[in-house]
Amino acid sequence: MNFKVLANFAFLCIFSIAFSQKDSVRVIREYTTAPLPINEHIAIDGVLSDTGWEHVPWDGNFTVYEPNNGQRPRQLTQFKITYDAKYLYVAVKCLDSVPSSIEKRLARRDNFAGDWIEINIDSYHDKRTGFSFNVSAAGVKGDEFISQNGDNWDASWNPIWYTATQIGEIGWTAEMKIPFSQLKFGTAEEQVWGLQLHRRLFRDEERSIWQSIPLESPGWVSEFGILKGLKNIQPQKQLEIQPFLVNQYDSYPKQEGNPFKDGRDYVLNAGLDAKIGITNDLTLDLTVNPDFGQVDADPGAIALDGFQIFFEERRPFFIENKNIFDYEFADGNDNVFYSRRIGRSPQKSVNAVAGEYVDLPINSTILGAAKFSGKTKDGWSLGLMESVTGKMFAEVGSFDGEKRSELVEPLTNYLVARVQKDFNERNSFVGGIFTATNRNLTSELEFLRKAAYTGGLDFRHSWKNRNYYLEGNFVGSHVVGSENAIVNTQRSITHLFQRVDASHVNVDPNRTSLTGTGGKLEIGKTGGGSWRYNGGFVWRSPELELNDIGFLRQADEIKQTAQIRKLFLKPTNFYRRAQIGFEQYTTYDFEGNYNRIQYEMQGFINYKNNWWTEIGAAHKPRIFSNTVLRGGPRWRWSEENFAYLFFGSDNRKKFNFTLGYVNSQAAQNNFSLERYVLRFYYQPFDAFSLSVSSEYEENPNRTQYVTETSINGLPRYITGNIDQRTFSTSIRFNYSINPNLSIQYYGQPFISRGIYTDFNYVANSLAKNINERVTLFNQDQLTSTETGNSYSIDENLDGTVDYQIVNPDFSFVQFRSNLVVRWEYVPGSEIFLVWSQGVAGLANPYDTLGSNLDGQIFGEKKDNTFLIKATYRFIL
Structure with missing residues (x-):
């Protein structure tokens, strides 16, 4: 080494x-709860008027997590926790001196828009994992499984639980009813769990928490307070069965003579998902003939490497x-x-x-x-x-x-x-x-x-x-x-x-x-x-x-890495938080070849007004690759410098945006990259939101690999000067009729085209000078065939074609979209109405991106899929 x-x-x-x-x-804070009396009942309506709440104390004294860590929050928060044999109950009062300013944006589940409150529970008490239950002032649910001590929040976890909110003269209130079957814990006579409550005051972008955590702490879950008083609760084994039925109809352009493309297909499908609690800690998930028709399609992508x-x-x-x-x-x-x-x-x-x-x-x-x-x-x-x-x-x-x-x-x-x-x-x-x-x-x-x-x-x-x-x-x-x-x-x-x-x-x-x-x-x-x-x-x-x-x-590959960062955690009149960092890495192969070294600087700043800037630059003085020539000799790229700059507006605003620019340049104009990024989000009213993310990039390369051929029994590696341009846009909108009924749309047009000129062959793959690394074919050596689909090459100019290469020019166009109506008609059970559209194909690489986009996407008949999927979640 x-x-x-x-x-x-x-x-x-x-x-x-x-x-x-x-x-x-x-100082580790503790909250001691007490059981709900047997004759008491709590209705989950967000009102907090049930007498069952009177048997446990209020707690509060939240402190600010961000931006002014450790200070008193601008608005007070109080909570209570009680329980019975099957449920944990949480009541929260989010006091607000200006209740008319409470942001109550509707969104789909796990969107976390507007004012919200969440409770984090480390019922394993392992100080690494936890369960998060979140509700917004508008009553929108969010739930996540926390792992890696807060570095990973998995929003795909969708437990069954119940919640409601109310907005009143003193602020807003929330009630939660969480089944013990959705949590995992042992059989101790008294449970000791990690506990954290976290409130977002949207208009000030202030985050306050019950158990104070310094910003320099090494994690999230490990810093929780303690929930005590949970006595003689029995672990609840989960037993849920969720059958589904799918009706699917496909329509597409009919292809004459093709027995498989008559213009339409119909499919009736059924399957089953199940959760079986082997113990309270361990669950068996089953799926039979699963259907993922409501899942977004993959984004378009092309890899020339x-x-x-x-x-x-x-x-x-x-x-x-x-x-x-x-x-x-x-x-x-x-x-x-x-x-x-x-x-x-x-x-x-x-x-x-x-x-x-x-x-x-x-x-x-x-x-x-x-x-x-x-x-x-x-x-x-x-x-x-x-x-x-x-x-x-x-x-x-x-x-x-x-x-x-x-x-x-x-x-x-x-x-x-x-x-x-x-x-x-x-x-x-x-x-x-x-x-x-x-x-x-x-x-x-x-x-x-x-x-x-x-x-x-x-x-x-x-x-x-x-x-x-x-x-x-x-x-x-x-x-x-x-x-x-x-x-x-x-x-x-x-x-x-x-x-x-x-x-x-x-x-x-x-x-x-x-x-x-x-x-x-x-x-x-x-x-x-x-x-x-x-x-x-x-x-x-x-x-x-x-x-x-x-x-x-x-x-x-063997890779050495090193990184150092300086955090600026104390807010000033200029910024809320900031950081700068430096990274370095080197790579080798197992033969001992020293292939690459890179140095990179990064910086980030979140300004006082909640706008932000991210900037970075890197230098690669040494770049060798074992893969560029696909089995040929080791290849040397010219040294490279790249930089990027992104900045964005306050993401709390109903209109916010991100602009970005990436630039990479190699010595002797070996290759370059320019990428332009525009993202914006618009929510004209609480029930509707629209987001668009667009990227356009130009990526020319004088030595893009084309193919391997042979001359006089020796391998010949052909590269060319590619002018590659790519455009993609992702469009999403969401209209929420209520927290459980929404209409969602996702669409992505993608187009990438590449035109090759100045074909050449590899002369000395390790040469520092690009003109020694490759030799350019002259106009007498290279001739396009009559069809334009290939090139004939007479390398030694003896009048005989030595080899041919296929014309590598391309233009790939793709469009994918999903329109989904989702209704959670009872907790955990859903109906999906889905309309998917798609088209993919090749276009003329010599046309502009705009004309190919118009002709191949907007002007083409598309494949359509209509499906209805219904699930019902039986809790046994």
């Missing part, structure tokens, strides 16, 4: 120890409790478990002959999935997921009515097991993960890996009031398949064992398995004072392979 890596890491270790501070002394594109998970079954299964072992999006692999697009393509048409499934069918997960009172986090996707067949037919089926995806079983154990007074944990993918392969699918297994160990240790930490993990992978499958793996862009100048890897056609490792070790300071820093390294060995059920962009 390079000396710089060890030196930087040692420096961070010494720096962390040298600046250690003594544990700070904090050959790497796979990471898309966020949007399907509810896989999102819920995802924090338990998460194992981000290195950096970026690399993860041992990437749930988008389950139900993936079929991996085999179909070669149809002339006159044949293919009906290829978009996704693999998930026959069923089960997820056992939760956390015990002893600090064990457990997760076990099992899922099966079915065989998928493409239908091949011709206009004369003959049809045949072709297998394109095998029956596949996915397994993920995850465990973590807290210890050392919840300041530390150790854990592990195991995944398995097994495919039932036939001869036509032997190019796929038959099986893939990964295992990992992780840990985190915190000390000095959790201000300092040491964390790390280790991952091992083992994939098995036919010789063909393992050759494909070795030659994939993730590995590229065929690299012509690599001596530490090579393609072995006789291998039937690969085994690799990866991991991370990091130390740093995350709280206390105004300085934050960390440093460490990650590695991914050449044979590491995770992409059967995980996500791995590139193997064969």
Whole structure:
């Protein structure tokens, strides 16, 4: 390993120890509740007039969290908590001297608009995880599962609970009724839970909290106060069954002669979701034939570098409790478990002959999935997921009515097991993960890996009031398949064992398995004072392979990282908060090649008027890549500088905006990037909101990879000067008739086009001067064919064509939209009315983006899907 890596890491270790501070002394507040008398009843109407509230005391004395941390808030807040055998009851008085200024914006669930109050409960009392219940002055619910000590808030968690609000002369009031079945806790005679209440005074953007927390604290959940007095409550096992029924009608342009495109299809589908409480701590989630028709489509994207594109998970079954299964072992999006692999697009393509048409499934069918997960009172986090996707067949037919089926995806079983154990007074944990993918392969699918297994160990240790930490993990992978499958793996862009100048890897056609490792070790300071820093390294060995059920962009890398930030937490007359930071990293491969170094500065400031600015700049004096030439020699990019500037207005206003600009420039004009960003949000009245996010980018590159060919038996790597331009817009609006009935729309036009000129071939891939790195073809060497679909190249000018390359010019256009009417007619049960539209295709790259947008999106007939989905949540 390079000396710089060890030196930087040692420096961070010494720096962390040298600046250690003594544990700070904090006053931990307590609220002692009492049970609701047996003969009393509390109606959840937001009025607080029930006599049941008289048996518990009011508490208050909130302090400001932001912006003036520790000071008295401008408006007072009081609360009470009581309980019976099945429910926890919360009453809150949000006093307000100007009740006419209370902001009561309607929105969909989990939008958190306007004035609101939330209660956070750490019923595990593990000081890392919690449950959040939020209600706005308009009565809009919000609920989130908190993990990573407040670094992650999962809004996909949708428990059943009840709430109501009222606005009166002294402010506004809220009542909550939370079933114990939605919380997780042990069987102690008296429960001790972590507790926090958090109020947002919208017009002043003031956040006040019951248990004071300094802004320099290392986390959120670990700093909670205490809820006591919960005696003899019994854990409630969850038992919920939610069947659903879907009616779906598809219409699309009819294609003459295509037996699969007659203009319309009709589907009736049914399925089942269930939650079964094995214990109060551990829940079994089941889904049979799940439907995700109401989920937003993925945004448009094009990757010219050959790497796979990471898309966020949007399907509810896989999102819920995802924090338990998460194992981000290195950096970026690399993860041992990437749930988008389950139900993936079929991996085999179909070669149809002339006159044949293919009906290829978009996704693999998930026959069923089960997820056992939760956390015990002893600090064990457990997760076990099992899922099966079915065989998928493409239908091949011709206009004369003959049809045949072709297998394109095998029956596949996915397994993920995850465990973590807290210890050392919840300041530390150790854990592990195991995944398995097994495919039932036939001869036509032997190019796929038959099986893939990964295992990992992780840990985190915190000390000095959790201000300092040491964390790390280790991952091992083992994939098995036919010789063909393992050759494909070795030659994939993730590995590229065929690299012509690599001596530490090579393609072995006789291998039937690969085994690799990866991991991370990091130390740093995350709280206390105004300085934050960390440093460490990650590695991914050449044979590491995770992409059967995980996500791995590139193997064969060692990366050293270091970061330091200065926080300005005390507000002034100029700003509410600010920070500046510096980052540095270097990368190497396992042959010892020093590939990259980057230095970056960032800054952020939130002004007194709540506007903000974010700025940054970076310098990359050394950029080498093993992947640019897709198996060719190591490639050198010219050194690069980039900078960005974003600023935005006060996001509380009914109209607010963000403007952004990103600029990257490489030496000798090797490549550049200019990106323009405009986002705005408009809420003309409380029930309606509109948001638009647009990006336009120009990304020219003098040496964009085109293809590999050969001349005189030697490989020839062709690149070209690409002029790439991309435009995308995401449009959303929401109209809330009431907190449980809303109309939502999402639409995204996307267009990207690239035109290639000045084709050249690689002469010396490591040359610093770009004119020595590539040699430009002259007009006598390169000739466009009559059709314009390819180029003929006579490199040695002997009058004979040496090779041809396909014209790489492209223009891709896509439009996706969803219009959803959502009605939660009883808590946890919903009806969806959905209209989806979409169109995708290729356009003329020589037309402008605007004309292609008009002709290919607005001027084309679109595919339409109409569906009705109804669910009912039985609580047994």
